[in-house]
Amino acid sequence: MSQYDVVVIGGGNAALCAAIEAAEAGADVIILESAPQHMRGGNSRHTRNFRCMHQGPLSVLTDTYDEAEYYDDLLRVTKGQTDPELARLAIRESETCLPWMERHGVIFQGSLSGTLSLDRTNAFFLGGGKALVNAYYACAEDLGVTIRYDSEVRHIDLSEGRFSAAVLTDGTRIEGRAVVLASGGFQADLDWLTRAWGPEAANFLIRGTPYNRGVVLRDVLDQGAVSVGDPTQCHCVAIDGRAPKFDGGIVTRLDCVPYALVVNRDAARFYDEGEDVWPKRYAIWGRLVAAQPDQIAYAITDQKAQGLFMPPVFAPVKADTIEGLAQLLGLPGDALRQTVAEYNSACRDGSFTPGVLDGLATDGLDPPKTNWARPLDTPPYYGYMLRPGVTFTYLGLKVTERAQVQGAHGLLPNVWAAGEIMAGSILGQGYLAGFGMTIGTVFGRIAGQEAAAHVG
Amino acid sequence: MLDNTLSDEAARQFQICNSCRYCEGYCDVFPQLFSLPEMSAAQATHLANLCHNCRGCYYACQYAPPHEFDLNLPAVLAELRQDTWERHARPQALARVFHTHGVAVAAVLIVGFALLFFAMAALRPEAGEGFYAYLSHNAMVLIFAPAFVLPLLGLAVSLRSYWREIGGGWVTWADLKRMGGSVARMKNLSGGAGQGCNFEQGARYSNARRHAHQATLWGFLMCFAATSVATLMHYGLGWEAPYPFWSPPKLLGVPGGILLCLGTGALAWLKLRAEKGLGAARVWGGEMAFVLLLFTVSATGLALYAATGTGAVPALLAIHLGAVLAFFVLTPYTKMVHGFYRMAALMKRNT
Ligand SMILES: Cc1cc2nc3c(=O)[nH]c(=O)nc-3n(C[C@H](O)[C@H](O)[C@H](O)COP(=O)(O)OP(=O)(O)OC[C@H]3O[C@@H](n4cnc5c(N)ncnc54)[C@H](O)[C@@H]3O)c2cc1C
Ligand code: SF4
Ligand code: SF4
Numbered sequence: 146m147s148q149y150d151v152v153v154i155g156g157g158n159a160a161l162c163a164a165i166e167a168a169e170a171g172a173d174v175i176i177l178e179s180a181p182q183h184m185r186g187g188n189s190r191h192t193r194n195f196r197c198m199h200q201g202p203l204s205v206l207t208d209t210y211d212e213a214e215y216y217d218d219l220l221r222v223t224k225g226q227t228d229p230e231l232a233r234l235a236i237r238e239s240e241t242c243l244p245w246m247e248r249h250g251v252i253f254q255g256s257l258s259g260t261l262s263l264d265r266t267n268a269f270f271l272g273g274g275k276a277l278v279n280a281y282y283a284c285a286e287d288l289g290v291t292i293r294y295d296s297e298v299r300h301i302d303l304s305e306g307r308f309s310a311a312v313l314t315d316g317t318r319i320e321g322r323a324v325v326l327a328s329g330g331f332q333a334d335l336d337w338l339t340r341a342w343g344p345e346a347a348n349f350l351i352r353g354t355p356y357n358r359g360v361v362l363r364d365v366l367d368q369g370a371v372s373v374g375d376p377t378q379c380h381c382v383a384i385d386g387r388a389p390k391f392d393g394g395i396v397t398r399l400d401c402v403p404y405a406l407v408v409n410r411d412a413a414r415f416y417d418e419g420e421d422v423w424p425k426r427y428a429i430w431g432r433l434v435a436a437q438p439d440q441i442a443y444a445i446t447d448q449k450a451q452g453l454f455m456p457p458v459f460a461p462v463k464a465d466t467i468e469g470l471a472q473l474l475g476l477p478g479d480a481l482r483q484t485v486a487e488y489n490s491a492c493r494d495g496s497f498t499p500g501v502l503d504g505l506a507t508d509g510l511d512p513p514k515t516n517w518a519r520p521l522d523t524p525p526y527y528g529y530m531l532r533p534g535v536t537f538t539y540l541g542l543k544v545t546e547r548a549q550v551q552g553a554h555g556l557l558p559n560v561w562a563a564g565e566i567m568a569g570s571i572l573g574q575g576y577l578a579g580f581g582m583t584i585g586t587v588f589g590r591i592a593g594q595e596a597a598a599h600v601g
Numbered sequence: 602m603l604d605n606t607l608s609d610e611a612a613r614q615f616q617i618c619n620s621c622r623y624c625e626g627y628c629d630v631f632p633q634l635f636s637l638p639e640m641s642a643a644q645a646t647h648l649a650n651l652c653h654n655c656r657g658c659y660y661a662c663q664y665a666p667p668h669e670f671d672l673n674l675p676a677v678l679a680e681l682r683q684d685t686w687e688r689h690a691r692p693q694a695l696a697r698v699f700h701t702h703g704v705a706v707a708a709v710l711i712v713g714f715a716l717l718f719f720a721m722a723a724l725r726p727e728a729g730e731g732f733y734a735y736l737s738h739n740a741m742v743l744i745f746a747p748a749f750v751l752p753l754l755g756l757a758v759s760l761r762s763y764w765r766e767i768g769g770g771w772v773t774w775a776d777l778k779r780m781g782g783s784v785a786r787m788k789n790l791s792g793g794a795g796q797g798c799n800f801e802q803g804a805r806y807s808n809a810r811r812h813a814h815q816a817t818l819w820g821f822l823m824c825f826a827a828t829s830v831a832t833l834m835h836y837g838l839g840w841e842a843p844y845p846f847w848s849p850p851k852l853l854g855v856p857g858g859i860l861l862c863l864g865t866g867a868l869a870w871l872k873l874r875a876e877k878g879l880g881a882a883r884v885w886g887g888e889m890a891f892v893l894l895l896f897t898v899s900a901t902g903l904a905l906y907a908a909t910g911t912g913a914v915p916a917l918l919a920i921h922l923g924a925v926l927a928f929f930v931l932t933p934y935t936k937m938v939h940g941f942y943r944m945a946a947l948m949k950r951n952t
Contacts, residue, residue, distance in 0.1 A: 252792075252796060257622045272661030279660060
């Protein structure tokens, strides 16, 4: 039986930040990561950037991005469902995180080509999240942190009202004086997702790691930890329907919707494809597709739209006629022809400008397409299959501004949480690109410092 | 014939990268890839020759095996590069043998030794100073001039055919400058931010390979310069070898030889520690033999200098010259070509 000062559950960004801080404060730390070594790093290994406040240019970030603007951006996407104290803390601390990250081996690069203009707000990781995770693992190893892969924690022993040990799936007890819970959300547990969302969730694709099954989250909630966030809420986007069930990551995103006509299984349109520029509508299409029969939809473009959006990872289905395309996609040919014909006749003359709201709207169509509405008339035609892809869930643990976990009878004296597992404490819905890594870094560091101080 | 299986596989992986772009800052391959309107076999070949096998993009890739996307860009690009070199070589069969089989390289080396021993025994001059006491200057020229010039001509033919395949146009001064700067600093082994590559320490960055390669490159160039200067002095100034320590050939050759020795030694050591599966695994033996051949050239050269005036000179001279001969003759058929193809790739404008 082993006894550590600080036991860290999980092996993603939040866990690593906590482990590094605790080890630097002199604690004897162990990381328990359920994934094997080559899959380490959870969803963090799929990320590309983090959102960072800064007064004046900082590393690769240009200009200024101050607290007020950052907070406004957050409020807008969460429609006010934000904890102001914790959100402002995360925002303010993000500025000190960037140099800390660089000191611990993370290398930044300028905003990637083809990304929405994020060069002022988001710092991109050279090589992406997996390179960041690799740097942190190397750093943790150098600090003498014990790292155990293939070690799924199934139970957190809180029997005396405080943490005493983490129990692995094989029954091993890892004892410790403090614990940091950083094992992510529960989106990879499809049964749980189905219970929360409904049977449609069985058809959802999981964009990130298959290891975030919420085992630890469930276990501590069952022991009375206070939960925050709506279990039915998850960040869900429309991705390529041919993506793998798990771990498809960033490349399965499809950006063609604004320049396409989108139909469901019955070849019927169901929403305004041109409502807004894609980055602003990216996150609603997951839900829209989830509400369609079989949770599937098809985006159809013609030759004119090629080159207007980021290249997709899977080559689209291609045909010279609409009927031919319908056949290849398994859609009813007559119905698709009719939908396209109705749409085409509702398109009117006007100038088309990609990337900005050009007001080129359909006339008398329901639902309308309010921008970029050009007739589908130039073969070949292209078809892209869409399915809902879940990024993460919102249900989580309630924590204080020191990342301490709220138990049934007050704060648990030696339990902290960081990252996705507590992100619901900060935002209840919506998502701001790059904020996940900010939450994980800020609260991971705080949790590590607090846990080390507690045992120190 | 262009091997389409390899370029198709590279194109498949490139398409995934193109939707991801996380590795944009590592090297020149990615920005060029992302600016291409369409991928072709020729473009894939060009990008493969631009890749320096720093392996950053493998260790950073969330889609590396066993992920079903099976991304291993360093390996497929290494295979494709290898295919380019063998396909454009004349005769191709020699390239296939020497790139792949370290033993074949060793055999040529032994033939080189034997030839020189034989030449020295058969053509022993009546008189002469220094090395020329064992093999006359004329005999040396007779052996080494064709052994140097003919392979280079062959290499030039190969490069021309490669340049045509990738659609390289006129070379401007700016292209040369860009290429020179990139080679001099080994920019593409810097990892983009000076942290180095992922070679002998897996997921950790290190500059060891970049530094070892720098030592090898600069050491080689200094040795080459030493020989060139000596030739000029011989014919232009009538100043014949042996040269004292404080003379241009020795001042270039001795430190150059030491650098080359250290650099190749380090490269061989690093190669032993690196993951084989991230390069062209089938040519590992040939590559290793080539590094060791260069090591032999430099080590015997230094030994020869150290042995000046002793009875070991004739034997060491035969061994050293035999190694140099093997190196010259094998230039178009070994890893040595990578430098030329790489320079060509770096010179190509990204249009
Ligand atoms: C494709 C994709 C792209 C994204 N891009 C960005 C981006 O660019 N910027 C951004 O800010 N956010 C991004 N996000 C969101 C971001 O990934 C998360 O917000 C962040 O990674 C959460 O970090 P974490 O450490 O809490 O969780 P994770 O990184 O998911 O780590 C959880 C860890 O816990 C382990 N684990 C789970 N259960 C157990 C158990 N029972 N026992 C032991 N270990 C366990 C897992 O194996 C994993 O290592 C993206 C998400 C996805 C899916
Ligand atoms: S190698 Fe992997 S991480 Fe890098 S750009 Fe390609 S797909 Fe993305
Ligand atoms: S191995 Fe290095 S040089 Fe080659 S493509 Fe990958 S990052 Fe670029």
